[in-house]
Amino acid sequence: MPSRPRPGPRPRPTDTKQRILAVARELFTRQGVQRTSLQDIADRLGITKPALYYHFSSREELVRSIVQAIIDEEEAFLAGHEALAEVDPRVLLESYFDFHYHHRAEMTLMLNELTTLADLGLVDRAMGWRRRLGKLLYGPEPTLEQATRAAIAIGGIQDCTLQFPDVPREELRRAAVAGACAALGVAP
Secondary structure, three states: OOOOOOOOOOOHHHHHHHHHHHHHHHHHHHHHOOOHHHHHHHHHOOOOHHHHHHHOOOOOHHHHHHHHHHHHHHHHHHHHOOOOOOHHHHHHHHHHHHHHHHHHHHHHHHHHOHHHHHHHHHHHHHHHHHHHHHHHHHHOOOOOOHHHHHHHHHHHHHHHHHHHHOOOOOHHHHHHHHHHHHHHHHOO
């Protein structure tokens, strides 16, 4: 009797979940959340739709899972800086650039899907983070001028990480942080 070939190791459920997240992130970014069905994701992975439902009960849960890591990291980032006795604006801006540069793909998805994110309650949370960053830069009661400078600096850092994908990271970091410092009126 011929021996049967042994199948390779079966992926652990966490591996499958991570594969689903990776494919969903790619398809959502390229096609949009509303134009990507769970069947598209299952087909791309070579799994059945019920197998996908085993890990994620809906497209909304999948979107939330993709952005949850960013939400958690952003919270930790802010809490870490809020715990400091004194915040160096340049250090804050540099680390903020690093965070957004690292998460460019997810940020692109989030910008493309603001309506979906609003439905999930995530836009208000992001605006809250911006207010917290403004307070880190200017204190608990920033003036309108200070708040607008902070919004320009913070939004500019985010935009630069997405708008200049072909610029080497360190060159872009220097230019973006210098521009954000200029908007804040602090020495670069």
